[in-house]
Amino acid sequence: MAATLEINSTLTDRYQTTVPESVRRALKLRKRDKIHYSILPDGAVLLTRVNHDQNVDPVLGQFLDFLARDMASNPQRIQALDTGLVQRIQSLTAEVEMDIDAPLTVEDE
Numbered sequence: 001m002a003a004t005l006e007i008n009s010t011l012t013d014r015y016q017t018t019v020p021e022s023v024r025r026a027l028k029l030r031k032r033d034k035i036h037y038s039i040l041p042d043g044a045v046l047l048t049r050v051n052h053d054q055n056v057d058p059v060l061g062q063f064l065d066f067l068a069r070d071m072a073s074n075p076q077r078i079q080a081l082d083t084g085l086v087q088r089i090q091s092l093t094a095e096v097e098m099d100i101d102a103p104l105t106v107e108d109e
């Protein structure tokens with residue numbers, strides 16, 4: 001497949017680059033959007049915009065990103081769960097059956 005437009009960008013010393021304006025327009029990228037890279041068998045890389053699922057909670061995603069950054073920055077703060085707490089959680093959830101792959105639903109009140 002022939003490219004209809006070819007554009008170059010430069011890597012910084014920290015392996016960062018600016019996505020060229022024409023690529024941002026083609027992918028409809030905005031600030032803070034995520035980019036997905038697919039490495040093809042021939043070594044070519046396909047760059048696409050990550051489409052966010054409508055059912056994804058953006059607040060939860062930001063919180064999980066915060067936790068990941070905090071754990072990476074402060075690994076000394078990470079602690080194992082207390083054995084008693086683990087046993088208590090297991091006793092409270094022992095009879096609960098769930099499918100972690102099933103979509104969440106809102107129950108009518």
